[in-house]
Amino acid sequence: MLIHLFIVWTICIGFVRSTDICGLSSLIHRRLPSIHHSSFTFHLINGEGDAFNVTDTSILGGITVSCTTTSACARGLYTYLTQRAGVDIWWTGSRLDNLPLFLPRVGRTLSGKAIVPYRYYFNQVTFAYTTAFWSFDQWELLLDWLALRGVNLPLAWVGYEHILSEVLREVGLSDDEIYSFLSGPAFLPWNRFGNIQGSWGGRLPARWVEDQFTLQKQIIQRMVELGMTPVLPAFTGFVPPALASHFPDANIAVGSPWVTFPYPTTPVHYIPPSDPLFSTLQKMFISKQKAAFGDISNIYTLDRYNENSPTVTTAELRNISADTFASLRAADPQAIWLMSGWIFSSDRFFWQAENRVQTYLDAIPNDSVIILDFYAEANPQWSVYQNFYGKPWVWCELHDFGGNMGMEGNLQRLTTWPLDALNSSGSSMKGMGLTMEGQEGNEIIYDVVLDQAWSRESLNVSDYGKRWVERRYQNSRLPASVYEAWDILDEVIYNNQNLYTQATIKSILELTPKLDDPMDTNGHHPTFIPYDTNTTIVRSLCRLVQAGVEDRSLLNVPEFNYDLVDISRQLLVNRFVEAWSKLVSTYTSLSTDYNAVAAAAPPLHGIVRDLDTVLATNENFLLANWIRDARSWAGKNETYAAYLEYNARNQITLWGPNGEISDYGSRQWAGLVGDYYLRRWQNFTDYLVETKRDGVKYDSDYVKSRMIIIGQLWDSETFAGPWEVQGKTFEVVQMVLNKYA
Structure with missing residues (x-):
């Protein structure tokens, strides 16, 4: 030894x-x-x-x-x-x-x-939806998780604002001009993308920028120690409006507005890569970054058109990509441009016209770019654009929008589609990876992708699931009921064939209450449940509870308790749909009065309360963690802590000062469910009773405005607890099962 x-x-x-x-x-x-x-x-x-x-x-x-x-x-x-x-x-x-x-x-x-040279990890917005307020202790666990699973190409996007601020100061901008441009801590990725500017919760403190830069140095050092090549930021070209007054001869343009955000949060100014100032600032940025971190990577992320509508012609696209790449090579002769393929799918009407993707990519040498096919498990772009015309690319699973927690996945697809792409004619696929927006739940889905990257044969899903759960519950001699529980999940929940619900199934409980059918919600948040709750979720939970009765040692396994809560959570949000449907049918019936509507409301409220109760029994489902992590960066500075808490609250609720993309980052966390969501549903049902009683017509705009006010009030509050778990998981889950099965 x-x-x-x-x-x-x-x-x-x-x-x-x-x-x-x-x-x-x-x-x-x-x-x-x-x-x-x-x-x-x-x-x-x-x-x-x-x-x-x-x-x-x-x-x-x-x-x-x-x-x-x-x-x-x-x-x-x-x-x-x-x-x-x-x-x-x-x-x-x-x-x-x-x-x-x-x-x-x-x-x-x-x-x-490994069957591919690159195993990639992270979506740019994971740094908001999941890791926005993480300490290095939390990063340390994830980095060890990544290393052991063989990830070697992680995005390292923390602390971008420090280098950017140094560059902007050096060319003459004041701190006031710089910090009025930067977004709040929970929204910085979209500032880097050029979607938004400024912080509607108050100005970003310089302390945040410096603390995150210190954290980035720790993260990068650990990535390198563990054999990973960090993907580093590059200068994107998005700049404070004040830069134009310092460089009146520069061609500083104004981009397109982003979704429904108002001026001055959008649109954002940018420097076209054809302008010499772009290359100058790129050199300064990469030079300062290398001085800070060392020469540890030549791979840089840079995306100009993330959900921004290009306002250029097809002919101009070639020069834009050529000039962008030239700026990277001028700063680093070995530079490789890592590019998100999301831009090609999110604005497909622009990119699919006139061979624009090929025009854009042709200006970059094949060995000098890596393209992430962001959403390949549901909307692959490699097959649309002929293996990205020979450019190296990475097959990625997105799966999770905004930190959504619904149980969903397709294990069979994840074990076959990447291999089909790798073995396709003329394939230039060089990697597999994960690009989830938020890292929440469904962990088996993510494990399968990273494990498949080390096998040229499709993993046997049935055998894989059995071995996976044995490790998860720390026992190779589990009760048969455990395997039965997971067989149900793997065969149905994690074998989702419904294209309408690929990647995410969001609960209507988290959405702004409305009378119209929320099961029609689509886009990034489909709400349709593509399976029968009784024959899947209920049966699986029954088997898992039975296993806890048969083998009490399982109750000491953290992951067993997590799964009990997770499946119970899914049962309750599914039952909520049934209660909502009854409320709506009662309200819309001409033969019922307001008393009947009032009687149909308590079941909804009861489900919300019970959901909060079961979530509160497990440390991984607490709003308190999100709030505590945010406030911890402020130390004893209460003003700063309140600013950080506002950012944390706003991201998971209104997502903007006035609910611009409300509920996009919603979560099922104890404290959020039993407070914020319960307030909204109580207010909504009270309104239905009022309109039925008073003979007033239902006004959807009025309801929406009321919900925004509730959100604004909630976002401005201070969390008072409870800060720790409440109740015993197994007892509460048994209650849920007896009541709702």
């Missing part, structure tokens, strides 16, 4: 590079029991791609991972931990510390090789 420790120690002296393996030693010290800190030896070997072999070190014990890259080493370690030792790491926490006292032998060599 001592020799293993000596090997790791000698390797880990000196500067950390992406080809070092000392980061894996640190990961082992963070996650595994101390008795096993010296049980693992890593050897970097020559070979093509990302590949590993895991063997027994000797008959005396120990595990050896031989690998071609640090990322492959991490994946090899993960393969041993999951396939031999039966432990795993989850979004809910690491369970790797449950590694057995005596390590299981490897026996037959475990081998693996």
Whole structure:
């Protein structure tokens, strides 16, 4: 054992590079029991791609991972931990510390090789919907999760505003001109995209910018230690309006407005890449970034047309992409442009005309760009645009809009479509990845994508689900009822064939109350439930509760309790639809009076209260976490803390000062459900009773305005708790099952 420790120690002296393996030693010290800190030896070997072999070190014990890259080493370690030792790491926490006292032998060599060179992670807006207020402790868990699953190309988008501010100051802008342009902490990605500007909750404090820059340095260092290549920001061209007065000869244009946001939050000024000022600021930005982080990556993210309507001709597109790429290469001769394919699908009427995508891409050398096919599990663009005309691209699963928590997925599709794309004629696919807007629930869906990236054969969904749940519940001898519960989920809920509901199913409980049928809601938030609740959710929850009765040790497993709450949550929001339908049919009936409407309202309110109660039993479903994380960045500065809390509240409710995209970032969290959503539904049902009693016509605009006022009042409040879990999960879930099954 001592020799293993000596090997790791000698390797880990000196500067950390992406080809070092000392980061894996640190990961082992963070996650595994101390008795096993010296049980693992890593050897970097020559070979093509990302590949590993895991063997027994000797008959005396120990595990050896031989690998071609640090990322492959991490994946090899993960393969041993999951396939031999039966432990795993989850979004809910690491369970790797449950590694057995005596390590299981490897026996037959475990081998693996990535089928694609890139395994990508993050959507630009995940940095708002999920990680906006994270500390490094939270980042640390996710980065270990990523490394072990073999991710090697994560987006690193924290702290962009620090470098941008330095550049703008250097060219003459004042702090007032800079900070009046920057958005609030919960909305910064859309400021970087050029969708919005300014912060409607108050000006972004300089302290936030500096703290996030410090956090970014920690994140990037850890990514590199774990064998990842961070995708770094580049200068996008979106600038404060004041820049025009400092450079009167520059061609500074005004973009298109974004959705329903009013002036001055939109439109945003930008510098066309053809203007020399664009290249000048690009050089300054990338130079300062390299000085801050080191020369650790040559891959840069830069998207100009994210949900902004291009106002250029087809002929101009080639020059725009050529000039943009030239600015990157002038700043970094090895620069690779990572581009989001979302722009091609979100404004398909523009991009599908006149071969515009091909025109835009042709100006960039094939080996100098990577395109993310953002929504390939539902709306693939690679097949529309002929493998992006030979450019390297990454097959991505989006799945989650705005942090939506509905249970949904298609495991069969995720295990076949990427392989179909990879094996298609003329394929230029070079990666697989995850581009979820918010990282909430449905964890098996995300695991499947990253695991499929290491298998040329489609994963067997049935067998995969069985092994996955055994690791999740830390037991290879589970009651049969557990497997039955997950078979139902995997075969129906996670085999969604309904194209109308691909990627997200949102509950109407979270939407602004209305009398019109909310089950018709489409776009990013389809609300149609494509399965029978009684034969799926109810049956699955019954089996899982039965397992808890049969094996009480399961009640001590965090992930088992999480799943109990998650499935109960889905049951309740589905039942809410039934209660809402009864309310509406009662209200619209000419033969009923206001007393009947009043009697139909309490069942809705009761479901909302019961949902809040079950969510409150688990730490992963608390509004308190979101609020506490936001306020923690302010320390004892109450004014700053109130500003951060307002940002946190507004994102998950009105999403704008006046409900511009209300409910887009809605969540099912205890404290949000039992307070904000309950207020809205009580107000709505009271209004229905009033109109029926007084003979007043229903006014949908009036209802909407009332709901905006409720949102504005709620957003301005201060959270008073409870800050911790309330009640016992298993008892509350049994109550829910007995009441609603």
